[in-house]
Amino acid sequence: xxGRVFPIVTSEIYHVYNRGSExxxxxxxxxxxxxxxxxxxxYQFASPKPRFSNFTKSKISNFKSLSDEKWVEIICFCLMxxxxxxxxxxxxxxxxxxxxxxxxxxxxxxxxxxxxxIGALLQGVFKSVRIETDEQLIHTSRYIHLNPIVSGIxxxxxxxxxxxxxxxxxxxxxxxxxxxxxxxxxxLHSYKxxxxxxIDYGKKLEIIKHQLIEEL
Numbered sequence: 001x002x003g004r005v006f007p008i009v010t011s012e013i014y015h016v017y018n019r020g021s022e023x024x025x026x027x028x029x030x031x032x033x034x035x036x037x038x039x040x041x042x043y044q045f046a047s048p049k050p051r052f053s054n055f056t057k058s059k060i061s062n063f064k065s066l067s068d069e070k071w072v073e074i075i076c077f078c079l080m081x082x083x084x085x086x087x088x089x090x091x092x093x094x095x096x097x098x099x100x101x102x103x104x105x106x107x108x109x110x111x112x113x114x115x116x117x118i119g120a121l122l123q124g125v126f127k128s129v130r131i132e133t134d135e136q137l138i139h140t141s142r143y144i145h146l147n148p149i150v151s152g153i154x155x156x157x158x159x160x161x162x163x164x165x166x167x168x169x170x171x172x173x174x175x176x177x178x179x180x181x182x183x184x185x186x187x188l189h190s191y192k193x194x195x196x197x198x199i200d201y202g203k204k205l206e207i208i209k210h211q212l213i214e215e216l
Contacts, residue, residue: 013075013088013090016087016100018123019082027162039110043102046070074176076163076178104121108121108122138185164178
């Protein structure tokens, strides 16, 4: 498959991401973010489960377990206007590919219908990076959660609704499974400090990145 050298291995963890075709926004209003959250929550589960049309009429909290089996475990996530990040543990062979395919197809169909457009919404095949150490695990989760603030979308991470960060710092998992990361920290507050101590550095890196791009 183009862009992916190694197969995705079951029981391993991956940073998975993709962006809008031609870098265009894939979320145009809050309801789009919310719909995407509903969609990825639903498609992490293997069948059988209720019809998606019935599921979207209720709150996610009413469907904490849609089936006994999952394709993937969603460790953390962040949705940005023109791209998304997940950290996923593959639970079944082919699970990540199945999950991303169903999520992308369902959301693209919804988006195209809503905004009266046709064609691909996302940019080709999703990218994935295998997480090989605990250090890489915690640093990748921090990178994912810092996205909204280093990009200037929000001034406080706690105010950003479209990531798993609040589930982490309040230990109230709904869409994600924070324990896999939080168990590596002595206290709940330690993770918050670990993330937020890096905000200024992350902002500086973002400025440098944009300056380099403009010079090319």
